[in-house]
Amino acid sequence: MKSYRKELRFNVPSRRGYINITAQVQDCIDESGIKEGLVLVNAMHITASVFINDDESGLHSDFETWLERLAPEKPHSAYAHNTYEDNADAHLKRQIMGREIVCAISEGRLDFGPWEQIFYGEYDGKRPKRVLVKIIGE
Amino acid sequence: MKSYRKELRFNVPSRRGYINITAQVQDCIDESGIKEGLVLVNAMHITASVFINDDESGLHSDFETWLERLAPEKPHSAYAHNTYEDNADAHLKRQIMGREIVCAISEGRLDFGPWEQIFYGEYDGKRPKRVLVKIIGE
Amino acid sequence: MKSYRKELRFNVPSRRGYINITAQVQDCIDESGIKEGLVLVNAMHITASVFINDDESGLHSDFETWLERLAPEKPHSAYAHNTYEDNADAHLKRQIMGREIVCAISEGRLDFGPWEQIFYGEYDGKRPKRVLVKIIGE
Numbered sequence: 001m002k003s004y005r006k007e008l009r010f011n012v013p014s015r016r017g018y019i020n021i022t023a024q025v026q027d028c029i030d031e032s033g034i035k036e037g038l039v040l041v042n043a044m045h046i047t048a049s050v051f052i053n054d055d056e057s058g059l060h061s062d063f064e065t066w067l068e069r070l071a072p073e074k075p076h077s078a079y080a081h082n083t084y085e086d087n088a089d090a091h092l093k094r095q096i097m098g099r100e101i102v103c104a105i106s107e108g109r110l111d112f113g114p115w116e117q118i119f120y121g122e123y124d125g126k127r128p129k130r131v132l133v134k135i136i137g138e
Numbered sequence: 139m140k141s142y143r144k145e146l147r148f149n150v151p152s153r154r155g156y157i158n159i160t161a162q163v164q165d166c167i168d169e170s171g172i173k174e175g176l177v178l179v180n181a182m183h184i185t186a187s188v189f190i191n192d193d194e195s196g197l198h199s200d201f202e203t204w205l206e207r208l209a210p211e212k213p214h215s216a217y218a219h220n221t222y223e224d225n226a227d228a229h230l231k232r233q234i235m236g237r238e239i240v241c242a243i244s245e246g247r248l249d250f251g252p253w254e255q256i257f258y259g260e261y262d263g264k265r266p267k268r269v270l271v272k273i274i275g276e
Numbered sequence: 277m278k279s280y281r282k283e284l285r286f287n288v289p290s291r292r293g294y295i296n297i298t299a300q301v302q303d304c305i306d307e308s309g310i311k312e313g314l315v316l317v318n319a320m321h322i323t324a325s326v327f328i329n330d331d332e333s334g335l336h337s338d339f340e341t342w343l344e345r346l347a348p349e350k351p352h353s354a355y356a357h358n359t360y361e362d363n364a365d366a367h368l369k370r371q372i373m374g375r376e377i378v379c380a381i382s383e384g385r386l387d388f389g390p391w392e393q394i395f396y397g398e399y400d401g402k403r404p405k406r407v408l409v410k411i412i413g414e
Contacts (some may be wrong), residue, residue, distance in 0.1 A: 001139045001277045003312040005382050038140040038274060040314060040378050044389025046329050052215055052237050053184050058218035062226050065218075066209065071342065076307060080334035080341075086363050088338050089278035092330055095373055099328050102178050102240050102378050104272035106143050111270060113182025115263055116153060132387060136413065137274065138139050139277045174279040176316060190375050191322050191367055196356035200364050202345065203356075231414060235371055236397050239379050242410035244281050249408060251320025262323050275412065 004032035004135040006040035007044070013124035015073075018060050019093045021050075021131065023103045025103075026110055035108045037137015041118060042100035044130040047090035049097035057059045067123075090123035096119050105137055142170035142273040145182070150263035153211075156198050157258045159188075159269065163241075164248055173246045175275015178239035179201045181255060182268040185228035187235035187259035205231045205261075228261035235259050243275055280308035280411040285318070288401035291349075294336050295396045297326075297407065301379075302386055304409045311384045313413015317394060318376035320406040323366035325373035325397035343369045343399075366399035373397050381413055 006028050010019060025041055041050045067108065071092035072078075079088030101118060104111035110118075120131055144166050148157060163179055179188045191197065209230035210216075217226030239256060242249035248256075258269055282304050286295060301317055317326045329335065347368035350353075355364030377394060386394075386411035396407055 001313075003413070005380065005387070031310075036274070037139075037177065038272070038314065040380055042379070044392065046389075046391050051233065052221075053233070055217060058221060059226060059229055061218040062230065066230055070208065070346065080337040081330075081332060083334060088335060092333055092338065092342055095327065095329070098374070099237070102238060102376060104143065104178055104270055106272070108267070111143070111272065112266060113184075113270075115184050116182065132380055132388060134314070134382070134387065136312070137141070153313065161367065173322075174412070175277075176314065183310070191371070192357075194357060196359060197367055199356040204368055211388065236374070240376060241318075242408055244410070248411065249281070251322075251406060252398060253322050254320065258394055264338065275279070 001136060002034055002138060006075035008131040009128060010120055011128045012122040015125050016064060017122045017125060020055050020117055021120050022118045025118055025133060028133060029105055032135045034105060034135050034137040037105045037135060039103050039115055040100060040103055040134045042132050044132050047087050047094055049099060049130060050095045050101050051121060052101055052116050052118055053096045054115055055117040070096060085123045087124040093123045139274060140172055140276060142203055144271045146269040147266060148243055148258055150260040151167060151265045152204060153263050155260045155263060158193050158255055159258050160256045163256055163271060167243055167273060170273045172243060172273050172275040175243045175273060177240060177241050177243055178272045180270050182270050185225050185232055185262035187237060188234045188239050188269060190254050190256055192253055193255040208234065213260045225262040231261045277412060278310055279414060280310065282409045285404060288398040288406045291401050292340060293398045293401060296324050296393055297396050298394045301394055301409060302414050305411060307383055308411045310381060310411050310413040313381045313411060315381055316376060317329040317378050318408050321399035321404045323363050323370055324405055325370045325375060326407060327374045327379050327397060328377055328392050328394055330391055332395040340386055363400040369399045
């Protein structure tokens with residue numbers, strides 16, 4: 001069994017945003033030389049997500065509206081967590097969108113359906129954040 | 139380390155529905171010959187889910203009501219994604235229900251608690267869809 | 277490839293609650309002797325969660341308020357599932373919070389960002405429940 005580890009780094013200039021990281025994850029798989037296995041991709045921060053959905057700007061706008069309806073940022077004072085911080089909503093949004101994905105690697109490629117794309121979802125940006133890519137296989 | 143791959147195929151006749159796929163996943167494990175490892179089961183489409191919950195029709199009816207409350211299908215025009223499509227709600231519902239599960243395989247069996255059952259959740263049906271089963275272990 | 281399996285046991289005295297299980301998961305990794313691999317930690321019950329977020333009591337209080345808003349426990353009669361049971365809301369809450377986490381193990385440690393902590397989330401307590409820890413790697 002082989003294993004591989006890499007950190008991806010992001011600094012989203014707005015509070016919230018989505019970045020397609022599919023190509024970066026495939027680059028990690030290529031670099032690992034692993035042909036059959038699993039790749040774990042997870043946010044290393046608890047106010048961010050890694051998830052798989054459509055690379056379509058209208059949908060990302062719908063995510064913004066929808067998450068603000070389910071877990072609104074403001075008023076900051078509505079949350080018990082927000083004493084020294086103002087990011088309680090980001091902790092909640094990330095529960096809906098998820099921390100991590102696990103994907104199959106088959107014949108050295110992300111084993112994906114036709115529209116699957118991997119995204120980093122930021123809910124408390126304007127600061128450096130990291131994503132972990134861990135691969136095991138052969 | 140051994141690995142195994144199989145696609146399951148579905149064509150749900152309604153827009154939304156739930157199919158218990160536990161036995162099909164166990165069949166894959168049996169076919170793989172893997173006794174200790176992990177099985178990943180994921181929707182290959184971004185308007186569908188794989189998740190674990192109760193095989194109880196009342197609960198599935200509650201899922202329908204609840205998901206329609208949190209991410210209603212209509213009006214289609216409420217979503218920026220719905221220009222050429224009408225399935226933005228399906229992309230949102232799938233975020234709540236999840237893309238994938240990872241389960242332990244111990245002694246050649248799905249290592250499950252007493253009521254755990256695996257479901258394919260369809261949110262934009264009436265078309266062919268696929269689920270990927272990937273197993274690694276020994 | 278090595279594999280390891282352990283069950284953790286809980287009996288939360290209230291209907292809902294959160295327990296930090298990070299140290300118990302690291303103990304499992306230590307006991308397994310696995311230095312590079314993946315650890316799966318999942319609730320074995322379908323009214324409970326395992327998830328990663330902040331160990332901050334204000335946030336846990338926000339989880340309680342928020343989940344009760346998105347999937348209220350009462351009235352019990354609002355749910356089709358609640359004929360012989362009263363826990364439909366717990367099945368829904370667990371979909372938002374998630375069944376499982378998969379974490380990287382690197383150099384024998386949980387490969388975590390600065391604030392990541394693993395929690396058992398109980399939504400139908402006052403009874404014995406189990407969490408499965410499964411590790412594969414080398």
